[in-house]
Amino acid sequence: MSFEWPWQYNFPPFFTLQPNVDTRQKQLAAWCSLALSYCRHRKLYTLDVLEAQESPLFNNKKISRKLSVEAIQIIFEELRKKGNLEWMDKNKSRCLIMWRRPEEWGKLIYQWVSKSGMTNSVFTLYELSNGDDTETEEFHGLEEGMLLRSLQALQTEGRAEIITMDDGKGVKFF
Amino acid sequence: MDRFTWSNGLLEIHETLVIQQRGVRLYDGDEKAKLEVGIVMLTTHRLIWRDQKNHECCISIPLSQVIFFEEQAAGIGKSAKIVVHLHACPANKEPGPYQQSKFSYIKLSFKEHGQIEFYRRLTEELTQKRWENTPASQPIPTATGSQAGRTRAVGIVGIERKLEEKRKETDKSISEAFEDLSKLMVKAKEMVELSRSIANKIKDKQGNITEDETIRFKSYLLSMGIADPVTRETHGSGTHYHMQLAKQLGDMLQAPLEERGGMMALTEVYCLVNRARGMELLSPEDLVNACKMFESLKLPLRLRVFDSGVMVVQLQSHSEEEMIASALDNVSDKGSLTAEEFAKLLGLSVLLAKERLLLAEKMGNLCRDDSVEGLRFYPNLF
Numbered sequence: 001m002s003f004e005w006p007w008q009y010n011f012p013p014f015f016t017l018q019p020n021v022d023t024r025q026k027q028l029a030a031w032c033s034l035a036l037s038y039c040r041h042r043k044l045y046t047l048d049v050l051e052a053q054e055s056p057l058f059n060n061k062k063i064s065r066k067l068s069v070e071a072i073q074i075i076f077e078e079l080r081k082k083g084n085l086e087w088m089d090k091n092k093s094r095c096l097i098m099w100r101r102p103e104e105w106g107k108l109i110y111q112w113v114s115k116s117g118m119t120n121s122v123f124t125l126y127e128l129s130n131g132d133d134t135e136t137e138e139f140h141g142l143e144e145g146m147l148l149r150s151l152q153a154l155q156t157e158g159r160a161e162i163i164t165m166d167d168g169k170g171v172k173f174f
Numbered sequence: 175m176d177r178f179t180w181s182n183g184l185l186e187i188h189e190t191l192v193i194q195q196r197g198v199r200l201y202d203g204d205e206k207a208k209l210e211v212g213i214v215m216l217t218t219h220r221l222i223w224r225d226q227k228n229h230e231c232c233i234s235i236p237l238s239q240v241i242f243f244e245e246q247a248a249g250i251g252k253s254a255k256i257v258v259h260l261h262a263c264p265a266n267k268e269p270g271p272y273q274q275s276k277f278s279y280i281k282l283s284f285k286e287h288g289q290i291e292f293y294r295r296l297t298e299e300l301t302q303k304r305w306e307n308t309p310a311s312q313p314i315p316t317a318t319g320s321q322a323g324r325t326r327a328v329g330i331v332g333i334e335r336k337l338e339e340k341r342k343e344t345d346k347s348i349s350e351a352f353e354d355l356s357k358l359m360v361k362a363k364e365m366v367e368l369s370r371s372i373a374n375k376i377k378d379k380q381g382n383i384t385e386d387e388t389i390r391f392k393s394y395l396l397s398m399g400i401a402d403p404v405t406r407e408t409h410g411s412g413t414h415y416h417m418q419l420a421k422q423l424g425d426m427l428q429a430p431l432e433e434r435g436g437m438m439a440l441t442e443v444y445c446l447v448n449r450a451r452g453m454e455l456l457s458p459e460d461l462v463n464a465c466k467m468f469e470s471l472k473l474p475l476r477l478r479v480f481d482s483g484v485m486v487v488q489l490q491s492h493s494e495e496e497m498i499a500s501a502l503d504n505v506s507d508k509g510s511l512t513a514e515e516f517a518k519l520l521g522l523s524v525l526l527a528k529e530r531l532l533l534a535e536k537m538g539n540l541c542r543d544d545s546v547e548g549l550r551f552y553p554n555l556f
Contacts, residue, residue: 012510012543013552023541026556065545 003041006034015065017074031075036084040099045143048094049076096145105150108139110159113173122163124170125151175202176275177260179268181234183224185217185329189305192216193295194330196226197286201255203277214282215331216295219305221258229338233271235260237305245293246281254289255281256296417471419456419464424473426450427487431475436492439525440465440477440485480529481536494533501534502553510543510552 008014008030018024038057039047052058052072059066067075076095079085086096100108109128113119116133127134129147134140139147151171154160163170185191194215200207200223209231215222221240225231241259248254259279284292423443430446431438438446440461448455456464465477465487474490504519505511511519517527531551534540541554 008556011552011555012545012550013541013556016542016544018541018556020535020538020541020554022538023535023554023556030556064547065543 003038006030009034009060010063012063012065015060015067015071017068017071028075028078032078032082032084035075035079035097036099039097043141044097045146046088046094047097049073049092098146102146102149102153105139105142105146106153106157106159108137109150110154110173112137112139119173122170122172124165124168126168128171175200175207175272175277175280176270177239177263177267177280178223178233178235178272179270181220181222181232183215183222183229183232183234183331185331186219189217189219191330192218192299193292195284195286195288195292197284197288198223199283199285201281201283202272202275203279204281205277207271207280209271211285214292216292216299218299229335237299237303240300243293243296243300245289253283253285254287255283256289256293257281413463416460416464416467419460420467420471420473423447423461423464424468424471424475427475428489431487431489435520435522437486437488437522437526439523440487442523443487480533482529482532484525484529486526486529497530498534498537498539501530502539505531505534505540505551506553510550512548512550516551 008027014027014030018027035057039045049069049072053066053069058072073092076085076092079097080087080095083101084098086098088094088096112134123131125144125147129140129142129144139150142150148162148169151160151162154171154173155162158174160171160173163172194213196213197211198214199211200209209223210225210227212223212225212231215224218237220234220236222232222234224233239261241261243256243258246255246257257279258281262278282289282292426447427438427443443465444456444458444461447461462477462485465475465485468475468477468487476488476490477485478488479485501516504516508515508519511531513524513528513531516522516531517524520527522530531540535542535551535554539554540551541556543550543552
């Protein structure tokens with residue numbers, strides 16, 4: 001299924017950081033939602049800033065416009081403030097993009113677990129993210145870091161417990 | 175550095191200058207010599223160094239003292255250098271800048287480059303050893319000859335000296351000339367006092383001097399840069415002159431402003447007004463001061479300053495909203511516009527066109543597209 005670009009994507013001013021404050025706010029909001037939906041569509045869990053500059057997300061070759069690094073940094077900062085982004089290194093070169101927050105993932109996973117009547121069983125992380133049973137689930141293919149965090153969120157809620165086993169981690173659902 | 179001796183820098187007979195280079199600093203071994211930056215001169219017989227600022231400070235060393243030399247490449251923040259290794263000091267050496275040195279080599283640091291050519295010439299001279307061909311009337315410390323018959327062969331150094339003297343003379347005559355000017359300034363002050371006292375006398379004897387003459391006199395004062403002495407106000411409520419001027423401008427600018435859509439850059443006004451006047455031109459200052467008075471004199475014009483600092487005169491009837499609305503229409507019509515295109519469309523100057531577009535952007539009616547293709551404005555669809 002190909003990605004549907006919003007109308008702003010083909011509007012050249014979208015790629016220039018607007019000086020007018022009100023206009024800028026609307027522009028940034030549009031960029032944030034575009035970035036999140038793009039990553040959701042491509043199942044991207046992390047972004048490298050330099051690579052992102054060249055990706056179709058921030059670089060629309062059709063209208064020969066792309067966002068400046070400065071603008072990308074501002075958009076990332078907005079996402080971070082909203083809680084959808086976390087920096088993975090001090091130099092801000094790579095970030096975790098959470099188009100779904102750990103708590104939301106946790107909820108989805110738990111729903112599947114209870115629906116399948118699998119509470120009180122133990123799963124390895126691998127089973128959850130890459131097992132055959134979960135193939136049709138949205139969280140299939142979830143990146144390990146995010147998976148762990150979502151399970152930790154469940155753990156905080158008291159609905160799961162993370163267990164360390166010989167060859168990795170596992171989780172028990174209650 | 176203890177191999178150098180003080181010198182007057184003048185060339186001897188049979189000694190010729192091979193190459194010289196400015197911007198050279200000397201190093202005693204690896205340490206900077208306690209000398210400033212100077213000019214190094216290679217002659218057929220010696221290496222001479224003279225301080226660039228203080229020409230009295232001049233030292234030299236015979237080329238026969240050089241064992242060998244090598245280049246030292248430039249580094250970050252370091253100029254290229256030539257390292258010159260020297261023989262030991264002869265016992266009867268004349269005094270020089272250094273009594274002793276722990277180094278047997280010096281360095282020439284080429285702060286303004288020139289090291290490549292210098293190195294080449296130095297190699298040539300040390301190969302040819304031309305100093306050995308000349309008779310003994312030279313200031314080589316090893317020579318036992320007397321230094322009595324020292325002939326002042328002039329050469330380049332002499333020319334330099336002459337130029338220096340000429341420069342000093344010119345300097346002197348200029349400062350003398352300016353002395354007269356400062357005397358004039360003093361006189362001018364007296365003149366100002368004089369005119370002020372006359373003006374006061376005029377004020378007192380209102381009846382005796384005609385209105386006409388008074389006005390003439392005041393305008394003379396104004397043209398000399400002295401504000402109207404009768405009214406003591408300065409900017410703000412302005413002088414009488416500026417008020418009159420403002421009224422005149424009000425009349426004069428109506429038509430041109432209407433032609434140009436109600437707005438003109440102040441520079442355009444300046445050109446227009448002075449061209450019309452022919453004589454008795456306005457100074458920019460007077461123009462600005464007069465324009466500042468439009469509002470207080472209830473004239474239908476306004477002086478307006480944009481965010482970017484551009485000053486314009488506009489008709490009071492000129493409506494901001496109308497302008498922006500029409501700008502939006504134009505841009506929507508064409509999809510997008512640059513300042514140049516917009517200017518062409520409306521017959522405005524590019525400067526004013528840009529200001530209008532920027533204003534519309536500020537109001538949120540337009541948004542910008544800044545790329546390598548230039549700055550374009552689009553209707554704000556956000």
